[in-house]
Amino acid sequence: MKNTSLGPIKKFDKQRYLSEAEKLFGKGIVHWLSENSLDFLEEKREGVFLYDENGNQYIDGYSSAGTYNLGRRHFKVQESLKKAINITDQGNFIAMSGEKALLAEKLADFFPNTIEGFLFSVVRGEAMDAACKLARGFTGRSELMTVDGGWYGQTGFALSLSENEIKKKFGNLIPDTRTIPFNDQNAASKAISKKTAAVIIELIQTENGCREVDQAYLKNIRSLCDTHGVLLIIDETQTGFGRTGAKFSCDHFDILPDIIVFGEAISSGLFPMCGMGFTSRVKKFFDEHPLIHMHTFGGHDIGCVVASDTLEIYEKMQPWNNAKHQGKRFRNMLEKLKTNYEPLIKIQGQGLLLSLIFSAKEQARQFCIQAKNNGVILLQGEVESKSVIIRPPLTISDEEIDMMTKAIEVALKNLQLENKVIL
Amino acid sequence: MVQTAYASVSNEDRNLILRRFGKHISQGQVRFLTAGHLDIFEGERNGIGFKETISGKTYIDAFSSAGCFNTGRRNQEIISALGKTFEVYDMGSTQFLSRPKIEFARKLVDLSPGDLNRVFFAGSGADAIEGAIKLARGATGRKGIISMKDAYHGHSGFSLSAGGKDHYKELFTPLMPDFYFAKFGNIHSVKQLASNQIAAIILETIQGEGGIHIASNEYLKKLREICDQFGILLIFDEVQTGFGRTGKLWACEHSGVIPDMMVLAKSISGGIYPNGAVVYRDIPILTDFVDQHPRFHTTLGGGSDLGCEVSSKVLDYLVEHHIYENARIMGNRLLKGLRNLKNEHPKILIDVRGRGLMVGIEYTHEIMGMLMADLLARVGVFAAYSGNAPQVMRFQLPLTINEQEIDQFLIKIKKAMQLMKIALFFILPLEKIPFIKKYLSDQGFLISISAKLRKLEFWK
Numbered sequence: 107m108k109n110t111s112l113g114p115i116k117k118f119d120k121q122r123y124l125s126e127a128e129k130l131f132g133k134g135i136v137h138w139l140s141e142n143s144l145d146f147l148e149e150k151r152e153g154v155f156l157y158d159e160n161g162n163q164y165i166d167g168y169s170s171a172g173t174y175n176l177g178r179r180h181f182k183v184q185e186s187l188k189k190a191i192n193i194t195d196q197g198n199f200i201a202m203s204g205e206k207a208l209l210a211e212k213l214a215d216f217f218p219n220t221i222e223g224f225l226f227s228v229v230r231g232e233a234m235d236a237a238c239k240l241a242r243g244f245t246g247r248s249e250l251m252t253v254d255g256g257w258y259g260q261t262g263f264a265l266s267l268s269e270n271e272i273k274k275k276f277g278n279l280i281p282d283t284r285t286i287p288f289n290d291q292n293a294a295s296k297a298i299s300k301k302t303a304a305v306i307i308e309l310i311q312t313e314n315g316c317r318e319v320d321q322a323y324l325k326n327i328r329s330l331c332d333t334h335g336v337l338l339i340i341d342e343t344q345t346g347f348g349r350t351g352a353k354f355s356c357d358h359f360d361i362l363p364d365i366i367v368f369g370e371a372i373s374s375g376l377f378p379m380c381g382m383g384f385t386s387r388v389k390k391f392f393d394e395h396p397l398i399h400m401h402t403f404g405g406h407d408i409g410c411v412v413a414s415d416t417l418e419i420y421e422k423m424q425p426w427n428n429a430k431h432q433g434k435r436f437r438n439m440l441e442k443l444k445t446n447y448e449p450l451i452k453i454q455g456q457g458l459l460l461s462l463i464f465s466a467k468e469q470a471r472q473f474c475i476q477a478k479n480n481g482v483i484l485l486q487g488e489v490e491s492k493s494v495i496i497r498p499p500l501t502i503s504d505e506e507i508d509m510m511t512k513a514i515e516v517a518l519k520n521l522q523l524e525n526k527v528i529l
Numbered sequence: 530m531v532q533t534a535y536a537s538v539s540n541e542d543r544n545l546i547l548r549r550f551g552k553h554i555s556q557g558q559v560r561f562l563t564a565g566h567l568d569i570f571e572g573e574r575n576g577i578g579f580k581e582t583i584s585g586k587t588y589i590d591a592f593s594s595a596g597c598f599n600t601g602r603r604n605q606e607i608i609s610a611l612g613k614t615f616e617v618y619d620m621g622s623t624q625f626l627s628r629p630k631i632e633f634a635r636k637l638v639d640l641s642p643g644d645l646n647r648v649f650f651a652g653s654g655a656d657a658i659e660g661a662i663k664l665a666r667g668a669t670g671r672k673g674i675i676s677m678k679d680a681y682h683g684h685s686g687f688s689l690s691a692g693g694k695d696h697y698k699e700l701f702t703p704l705m706p707d708f709y710f711a712k713f714g715n716i717h718s719v720k721q722l723a724s725n726q727i728a729a730i731i732l733e734t735i736q737g738e739g740g741i742h743i744a745s746n747e748y749l750k751k752l753r754e755i756c757d758q759f760g761i762l763l764i765f766d767e768v769q770t771g772f773g774r775t776g777k778l779w780a781c782e783h784s785g786v787i788p789d790m791m792v793l794a795k796s797i798s799g800g801i802y803p804n805g806a807v808v809y810r811d812i813p814i815l816t817d818f819v820d821q822h823p824r825f826h827t828t829l830g831g832g833s834d835l836g837c838e839v840s841s842k843v844l845d846y847l848v849e850h851h852i853y854e855n856a857r858i859m860g861n862r863l864l865k866g867l868r869n870l871k872n873e874h875p876k877i878l879i880d881v882r883g884r885g886l887m888v889g890i891e892y893t894h895e896i897m898g899m900l901m902a903d904l905l906a907r908v909g910v911f912a913a914y915s916g917n918a919p920q921v922m923r924f925q926l927p928l929t930i931n932e933q934e935i936d937q938f939l940i941k942i943k944k945a946m947q948l949m950k951i952a953l954f955f956i957l958p959l960e961k962i963p964f965i966k967k968y969l970s971d972q973g974f975l976i977s978i979s980a981k982l983r984k985l986e987f988w989k
Contacts, residue, residue: 123626123628123631124626126631126634126635127626127631129646129647130631130634130635130638130646130647130648131634131647131648131649131819131823132647132816132819132820132823133820134819134820134821134822134823135624135819135823135824136626137820137823138823138824139624139625139626144624144625145626146625146626147626147627147628148621148622148625148626148627148834149617149627149628150617151617151618151619151621156622166622168622170620170621170622170623170829171623171829173620173829174619178619179615179618179619184615184619187615188612188615191608191611191612191801192608194574194603195574195598195602195603195800195801196594196597196798196800196801197571197574197594198571198590198592198593198594198911198913199594199595199597200562200567200592200913201562201567201569201570201571202546202547202550202554202558202559202562202568202570203546203570203571204538204542204546204570204582206550206554207546207547207549207550207553207554208546208549210549210550210553210554211549211552211553213553214553222552222553223552223553223554223555224553224554225554227653228652228653228656228803228805228830228831229651229652229653229656229828229829229830229831230829231656231659231685232652232653232655232656232684232685235684235685235686235689236684236685239684239700239701242700242701242702243700243701248702248703260656260659260660260663260826260827260828261655261656261659261685261686261687262659262685262686262687262688262689262690262704262705263685263686264686265686266686272667272822272825275663275666275667275670275822275825276662276663276666276667277666277671277672277705277707277728278672278705278706278707279686279705280686280703280704280705281703281704281705281706282703369829370620370829370830375619375620376619376620376835377620377802378620378652378802378803378829378830378831378833378836379830380830386552389555392554392555392557392558393555393556393557394557395557395700396555396557396558396560396561397558397561398697398700399684400684401653401655401684402594402595402597402653402654402794402795403652403653403794403798403803404653405554406803407571408801408802409803483622
């Protein structure tokens, strides 16, 4: 055991913290953050805002990749967490509890009609891995099919299916996965067969500049799945819980998946919980094979209490209505800006999941820096780096949308000026 | 509502919960747990155990969610540390820096042996294993991973591929290629697989789910030598053995062998808020890769601000109260008591093994696992057997346990053994009949017979 060498670090001595971060996490991450003007310490959070170590206020247009749907530190969710830690704990993960059972029942009411069964994980990738395993286990087939441009997480199955360059460095991943071109009906018709276990897709590819699936294409996929006994897995980790102006993105497309993967929006970012919902038909697999797939921290009793209470807030507040309303206003204002600023070439997305597409990757990066300097935190898409994703809390007000639009306008203006200088 | 930790729950409520659980999670799990008398609702949780909600009966928690409650159940110091964070923090933003993340990482590194000076976070044990294997492959540019037979590392893509039990894998194949399995504890078996094509050797220094098998110091030292010889990275999965469980803060300290990566989860959470981490050595092969690919394993649920505040407090608590020292002393007392019991009941117990408070007892027959879980529940002990190795029962008590509580626990085990003796008087003769013997090895059959035996309550 080493002696604690540093002792308590002087509060808000940012340089000291950053140099600690370099030693502990590596120079690379600190470099990446500073390159994107994100090398601050995230301190207080409130509503749609987060504050750095100097008390500078920013609109959180990132929401930790679509986690803070009800805003940062939502009062009632926080109350729920306080209540839960004073009564219960994680519980033994193999055991049953009223907390797990109640949450699952509430989710069955909240999720699209046919989704009846649930399994809980901690991170998104784990939930996607579980979904792929369920599909293989249920169908007895092994082929997992996805489309290009997807981004599902960092764990084995999720990574195998994602368009993530770095995966080449990790050796041979999960075999029998296939990628077909997005929105290509012919390719889908040819590829999906009786050998396929599941088709995995995001209806709005968040990290890929919010590229949207065509309704007709999706319907065709659903019917191909039905014909061949294939499961349809929809990743709603970023699109779920109201983000796109409906409870789930699949509501826009009038389609029922067999499995839905969901993210931390279930607790609005106060407790790490993700998971998947599935139909009662598919659930039979877990009835026949209990405890074949487990998560120590999945179905955590404290997490279940928090998620149950958060669901009630969702039901009462129906933030998807605000997401739809503000999304529309915001989009209109952005479209107007687009006509004035050349580097911005396209706007994609739904509700409060929007993406600005720039002509080049560097433009998008520079734009994010400008936006941050003007009080809005935004990140580029992980798949499409020419895109910048805007995903603020769904509780955002008219005034805050205007504030954000203003900041974006200034950022675009500065970007255009800079471009002229460069040219 | 019926949230079981809250208030009294009636029998009617109980049926409602079981119905809900069966309908929305797994009917099979309800069946499985009921058969093993593990259909217990944990009510008020405190110290080394909990009160069952319906009966109000007190249970000693000898499972601790496979080693999550090292600091005891609902440790008030940790809970109040979490409570203090609410004014400012939530989970935080993935990839961004914050005071809690940096301070916890510093504390963790200072308490880790050797040059284990760097950290990345993960949401769970499995997620941390995913990251560790990715780092090993990415850093070495090699594909091969040597894992161990009977190993248990988790259920997601990489971790399941590294799992040493077919039971958890066979329904989901094909998994990742280039994973090779050595016989745990057998250095010759590793030597046969080691080469300069191998990125990492991954193992639990004490196999937990596999049935409490302890790797000898000699074996671990030789593994380190093999790794150094071929440029292989050594990964210790300390998810269950870390945070004081084995009588030292980290199990690797028993041997003095420093792995290249140490994978942590479970008790890092204080039993109240999920977290996970990989601590790795400050050596160029690893740090270069991470510096070039700083976002190679991002996570939202891992390294959250609230999680890091909790984990920081867990470390403080373990160190301030010398919890690992207590684990060593209490572990020895428990082992001694169990060995005495083994001598008294040679027909039931064939082995007692463990280190610190990571202890396992092995029965002479598989069916005893399920029966014993039931009998232990009757005497007020919550202990789980693995459906996969039902002949071994793991005891992973909270490390805050004291002498009287250990003795009380031993008395309960003794009582359960006596009941077991009566039960075996009826069951063992049946085993001599060939077709019944076949059934007795079948898990599905065990579940149904055990459920029936439980209903009969023939030992009353």
